[in-house]
Each structure stands twice: as C-alpha cells, then as structure tokens.
Amino acid sequence: MNSFQEKIAAWLSRASPDRSINQCFGIPVILATDIGLQRSENQDRVAALRIRSKASGGRRLIAVAVADGMGGMRDGGRCATLALSSFFYALASYRGHDLQQRAAAAIAYANVEVFKFANGKGGATLSSVLLDHDLRPLVVNLGDSRVYAFGRDAKVERLTRDDSFAEAVGGHGRELLQFVGMGEGMRPHIQPVPATVRNLAITTDGIHFVEAATLERILSHANELKSASERLAALARWCGGPDNASSAMLDVQSLLQEIRRGEEDEIDLWDSFGYLTSILIKDDINRGENRATNPSAPPQTAAVHEENSLSRPEGKEKAASKKSKKSRKPVEPKENIQLEIQIERSPNSDETDEDSG
Known part of the structure; x- marks a missing residue:
C-alpha cells in the first residue's frame, strides 16, 4: 500500500461516534x-471523493x-476500509482512461488489495456512483449493497442486483457469490x-433489510436528501x-453541474x-503502453511525496517527504504524486452517541 492510500485508509478507520450524518459541504451529497x-463494531464505510x-x-x-465488511468473515471493518481506500486511490491513478475503464480498473485493484490482506477469508461489498467530465454517470456494484433511483413523487427503482444465492442463481440465503477480496473470477x-x-441512494443491507414497500415510500416522499437519510436511519433502528x-x-x-x-x-x-482535503501539488502520470493496453491491471505502489498538515490552533506542522519503494512488476505504471493533506471535522456533520429504539 502506498503512502497516499495509507492516509485514506487511516482517515476512514479513525475513531468515530456510533452514528452520524454529514451534509457534505461543496457537493449535493448526504453521507450517513x-x-x-x-453490533459492537461498525464495519461499514461510506465516503465521497x-x-x-x-x-x-x-x-x-x-x-x-x-463498502460493507463481511461480518461472518475475517476483519470485516479492515476489509471495508481497504476496499474503499484502494478503490479511491485507483480512481485517482487512472485518470487517463474513460470512466468505464477507470471504474473496472479501480474495483479490480481493490479486489487485489483486499485479497492480498485476507487471502479470500475476508472481504467487503462495494457500491459506487461515478461521474466525470463526460457527464454520463455510472453505477459500480459488487456484493449486496444497493443503489436506488428515486425522486419526489417518482417511482423508486433499484438499479443493482445482489450477488447473493437468492438473486444471482434463484436459490435461498444471503451468502455472497461475489465480493471485493474474493480474488480471481x-x-x-x-x-x-x-x-x-x-436522485440516487446507495445503501448497505442494514438499511434495505426493511420491507421494500416501506423503504420506497420513504424515498419517494422525502422533501430533501437529508430527510430521506434521517428517516431511513431511524427506520432501521x-x-x-x-x-x-x-x-x-x-x-x-x-x-452534473x-x-x-x-x-x-x-x-x-x-x-x-x-x-479531508489533499491539495495536489504535482501530478506526473506516465500513461505507458501497459496502462493503455491493460487498464484493469492494478496500479503500481507508487512513489508518493507528501507534505502532511493537520489543522491545529497553533499552526501547521509539515512532515518530511518520504519515498516508498517502487514495484518491479512490469505491468504496473509509474506515477509521482505530491500532496498536502489537511483534515478537519465537517461543520455540517450531525453526530450523536445515544441509542434510540
């Protein structure tokens, strides 16, 4: 794992309250x-890049x-963190490709990274919505997290199918046939x-286990995204x-705007x-032949130069730049990214620890 990816993983796995809703400043997204x-541990990870x-x-x-860590397997929370941080890192690495290739490369890299960690004995679901300059959004899905399309007084439509025995092959049970970290295939x-x-809603199974008709009514009648998020969280409880x-x-x-x-x-x-904001100081990406011909190959564990700064009242402290060792795998591209990272709590997040049944 490269240094930038490690920073994302550390941030996603930091100590946090039992529940929170964040109305993201700058983009029309609500994360909850x-x-x-x-449960004694939250093995879900939800984020926007x-x-x-x-x-x-x-x-x-x-x-x-x-990303939803698979609780019945090893280190579900760690697998979810690794799946999401790897996915985001690869999206940042493969900027030279169209969105379809970029999405395939990112989830392939996440699968490789989680498999290397858990050796198939742990994993995570992953569902994502991607938009780029071409203005044609994509849904990426693996496992049994879901994506729903909805709108005020509009029909609610599920855009994804679970990779479970029940939905994939018409059997019974919620066991997953596919997940991030499964390895080959x-x-x-x-x-x-x-x-x-x-509007789109991405949910883990802790949300959509409720009766489908009830979930659909909440999504179709919510006046705003935050109301839909709050009501679904309350319904789950x-x-x-x-x-x-x-x-x-x-x-x-x-x-899209x-x-x-x-x-x-x-x-x-x-x-x-x-x-968290990472100011991209330098970005020299080598779009070599291997990347152009095989975009789904995992990116190199790149040399990443970083200046890290945590927001503190007394000022910023800069850490010395470090170079990680370059991979010798011939199929992996080279890149050199310099970053200055600042971390702060969002002023729009709504955190609470008390339980309500």
Missing part, C-alpha cells in the same frame, strides 16, 4: 452511518461509495445511470437495528464524520 443496536486537476487535462471526477456490475434519474446501517444520498443533476466547476488542483474526501 449508524452502528445499529446489536472529488478530484479536480488541471494537470490531468481537466478530467474531474466525483465518486460516492459505500470477480465480475463487477458496471452500468450507466438512466438519464432521467434525479425502529426495526431493531440488527446490522450497521449506512447510506449515501446524491442529487445527480446537481452533481458541480463536476464542471473549479480549476484547483486538489482531491477532496468526505465521510459521515468529516472532511
């Missing part, structure tokens, strides 16, 4: 997570994703978002809160607890 009433870089030819990207579902869709419950709510049409804005060289990250 809740440990639930019956925005890349704005003149150095990459203006190929901006917004990605919103949830993974076939992610990547599809365009219908042009007429206004009222129904017993048997699992971690996480969601991401997106205003797709507003995001947002993707056009901004000339800064920076990477922004949000989760349900806060906000």
Whole structure:
C-alpha cells in the first residue's frame, strides 16, 4: 500500500461516534452511518471523493461509495476500509482512461488489495456512483449493497442486483457469490445511470433489510436528501437495528453541474464524520503502453511525496517527504504524486452517541 492510500485508509478507520450524518459541504451529497443496536463494531464505510486537476487535462471526477465488511468473515471493518481506500486511490491513478475503464480498473485493484490482506477469508461489498467530465454517470456494484433511483413523487427503482444465492442463481440465503477480496473470477456490475434519474441512494443491507414497500415510500416522499437519510436511519433502528446501517444520498443533476466547476488542483474526501482535503501539488502520470493496453491491471505502489498538515490552533506542522519503494512488476505504471493533506471535522456533520429504539 502506498503512502497516499495509507492516509485514506487511516482517515476512514479513525475513531468515530456510533452514528452520524454529514451534509457534505461543496457537493449535493448526504453521507450517513449508524452502528445499529446489536453490533459492537461498525464495519461499514461510506465516503465521497472529488478530484479536480488541471494537470490531468481537466478530467474531474466525483465518486460516492459505500463498502460493507463481511461480518461472518475475517476483519470485516479492515476489509471495508481497504476496499474503499484502494478503490479511491485507483480512481485517482487512472485518470487517463474513460470512466468505464477507470471504474473496472479501480474495483479490480481493490479486489487485489483486499485479497492480498485476507487471502479470500475476508472481504467487503462495494457500491459506487461515478461521474466525470463526460457527464454520463455510472453505477459500480459488487456484493449486496444497493443503489436506488428515486425522486419526489417518482417511482423508486433499484438499479443493482445482489450477488447473493437468492438473486444471482434463484436459490435461498444471503451468502455472497461475489465480493471485493474474493480474488480471481470477480465480475463487477458496471452500468450507466438512466438519464432521467434525479436522485440516487446507495445503501448497505442494514438499511434495505426493511420491507421494500416501506423503504420506497420513504424515498419517494422525502422533501430533501437529508430527510430521506434521517428517516431511513431511524427506520432501521425502529426495526431493531440488527446490522450497521449506512447510506449515501446524491442529487445527480446537481452533481452534473458541480463536476464542471473549479480549476484547483486538489482531491477532496468526505465521510459521515468529516472532511479531508489533499491539495495536489504535482501530478506526473506516465500513461505507458501497459496502462493503455491493460487498464484493469492494478496500479503500481507508487512513489508518493507528501507534505502532511493537520489543522491545529497553533499552526501547521509539515512532515518530511518520504519515498516508498517502487514495484518491479512490469505491468504496473509509474506515477509521482505530491500532496498536502489537511483534515478537519465537517461543520455540517450531525453526530450523536445515544441509542434510540
């Protein structure tokens, strides 16, 4: 794992309250997570990524994703963190490709990284919505987290199919046939978002275990994204809160406008607890033959130079730059990224620790 990826992973796995909702400043996205009433650990991860870089030819990207660690397997929380941090890192690395290739490369890299950690004995689901400068959003899905299309008084439509025995082969049970970290044979579902869709909801099974008709009524009658997020989280608790419950709510049409804005060289990250910005100082990406011919190959564990600064009242402290060892694998591209990272709690996050049944 390279240094930038490690920073994302550390940020996603930091100590956090049992539940929180964050109305992301700068993008029309609501991120929420809740440990639930019956679990001692939250193994869900929910986050949003925005890349704005003149150095990459203006190929901006917004990605919103949830990952759900598989509780019946090893280190579910760690696998979810690794899946999401690897996915985001690869999206940042493969800016030279179209969105379909970029999505396939990112989830393939996440699968490799989680498999290297857990050797197939642990894993995570991953569902994401991606938008770039081409303004044709994609859904990426693996496992049994879900993506729903909805809008005020509009029909709610599930855009994904679970990789479970029940839905994949018509059997019984919720055991997953596919997940991030399974190793060879993974076939992610990547599809365009219908042009007429206004809003999208990404949910873990701690949300959508409730009766489908009830979930659909909440989504179709919510006046705003935050109301939908709050009501689904409350509903999960009222129904017993048997699992971690996480969601991401997106205003797709507003995001399509947002993707056009901004000339800064920076990477922004949000989760349900806060906000992190990485100012992209230098981005020299070698788009070599291997990357062009095989975009799904995992990116190199790159040499990453970083200046790290945590927001503190007394000022910023800069750490010395470090170089990680370059991989010798011939199929992996080289790249050199310099970053200055600032971390702060989002002023829009709503955190609480008390339980409500």
